[in-house]
Amino acid sequence: MPIAACYVDxxxxxxxxxxxxxxxxxxxxxxxxxxxxxxLIMLNGASSSGKTTLLEALQNCLDEPYCNAGLDKxxxxxxxxxxxxxxxxxxxxxxxxxxxxxxxxxxGMHRAIRALLESGNNVLADHVLVEPAWARECAALxxxxxxxxxGVRCPLDVLEARERQRKNRTLGQARLQADLVHAGxxxxxxxxxxxxxxxxxxxxxxxxxxxxxPPRAFAIMHERMENRHxx
Numbered sequence: 001m002p003i004a005a006c007y008v009d010x011x012x013x014x015x016x017x018x019x020x021x022x023x024x025x026x027x028x029x030x031x032x033x034x035x036x037x038x039x040l041i042m043l044n045g046a047s048s049s050g051k052t053t054l055l056e057a058l059q060n061c062l063d064e065p066y067c068n069a070g071l072d073k074x075x076x077x078x079x080x081x082x083x084x085x086x087x088x089x090x091x092x093x094x095x096x097x098x099x100x101x102x103x104x105x106x107x108g109m110h111r112a113i114r115a116l117l118e119s120g121n122n123v124l125a126d127h128v129l130v131e132p133a134w135a136r137e138c139a140a141l142x143x144x145x146x147x148x149x150x151g152v153r154c155p156l157d158v159l160e161a162r163e164r165q166r167k168n169r170t171l172g173q174a175r176l177q178a179d180l181v182h183a184g185x186x187x188x189x190x191x192x193x194x195x196x197x198x199x200x201x202x203x204x205x206x207x208x209x210x211x212x213x214p215p216r217a218f219a220i221m222h223e224r225m226e227n228r229h230x231x
Contacts, residue, residue: 036120037117037118037120037145037146038116038117038118038119038120038121038122038123038146039066039117039122039123039146039147039148039209040113040117040122040123040124040125040142040145040146040147040148041058041066041123041124041125041147041148041150041205041209042125042126042127042138042142042147042148042149042150043055043070043124043125043126043127043150043152044126044127044128044129044149044150044151044152044181044182044185044187045126045128045151045152045153045154045181045182045193046128046154046159046173046174046177046178046181047095047128047159047163047173047174047177048154048159048160048162048163048166048173048174049152049153049154049159049174049193050152050154050162050193050198050201051070051126051127051152052070052072052126053198054126054152054191054193054198054201054202055068055070055124055126056198057198057199057201057202058124058202058205058206059124060202061199061202061203061206062122062202062206062209064122065122066122066123066124067116067121067122067123067124068124068125069109069112069113069116069123069124069125070124070125070126070127071106071109071125071126071127071128072126074105074106074108074109074112075091075092075105077105078091078101078105082101087101090102091105092128095130095170095172095173095176095177096130096176096177096180097130097131098130098131098134103131103133106131106134107137109125110134110137110138110141111141113125113141113142114141114142114145117145117146117147118145126152128177128181129181129182129185130177130180130181132183132184135184135185135221136225138218138221139218139219139221139222139225140222140225142218143218143219143221143222144219146214146215147215147218148188148189148205148208148209148215148217149185149186149187149188149215149217149218149221150187150188150189150190150191150205151182151185151187151189151190151191152190152191152193152201153182153190153191153192153193153194154192154193154194155194156174156175156178158194159174159175159178160174160175162174184221185217185221186216186217186220186221186224187217188208188213188215188216188217189204189205189208191204191205
């Protein structure tokens with residue numbers, strides 16, 4: 001449909017016809033402060049563990065809308081030259097550790113996710129918590145919120161087979177991240193993508209949300225990190 005043939009109505013949907021002649025303002029009685037905090041589902045796992053397909057399956061099966069605010073979304077905000085070496089090494093090109101630009105970007109991602117949640121948006125985010133500082137920051141930011149941390153597990157031989165099959169993966173990433181990405185993490189749920197389909201794993205996560213069980217992983221991690229800091 002040509003842009004001239006439609007306009008965005010007050011609820012964000014496209015409507016055929018001419019654009020309205022006057023500005024449509026939000027309802028006067030709409031109060032953003034009345035919105036409840038959104039829910040976060042963070043998927044943590046190594047490269048090629050199936051986080052992207054699991055995230056897509058979750059967006060399809062969850063009743064409420066969930067925004068995709070995962071790591072790739074933020075990486076692709078960078079200029080293309082930063083996604084190629086040598087600049088990529090200052091982001092996440094070394095796979096098992098980040099460079100200065102990577103730390104800056106990921107810290108911004110964490111804070112952006114919190115802002116989305118506090119504005120009432122539900123969020124899905126895939127992550128690779130290879131840096132202890134990232135796990136600490138997530139624990140501190142998300143412990144007070146309805147935020148679930150899900151471990152995406154897959155054996156190394158399966159990870160490496162997937163890595164070889166895919167054209168958009170750097171060989172060796174999975175081996176570097178396989179154990180490191182889960183170090184120090186506590187999970188509300190673990191899913192195994194070598195044993196189950198993305199749809200089955202998504203159903204497991206949906207069942208956890210529907211069970212009424214509150215998230216505890218980030219709070220436990222934060223408490224442990226605080227206690228370790230005090231020693």
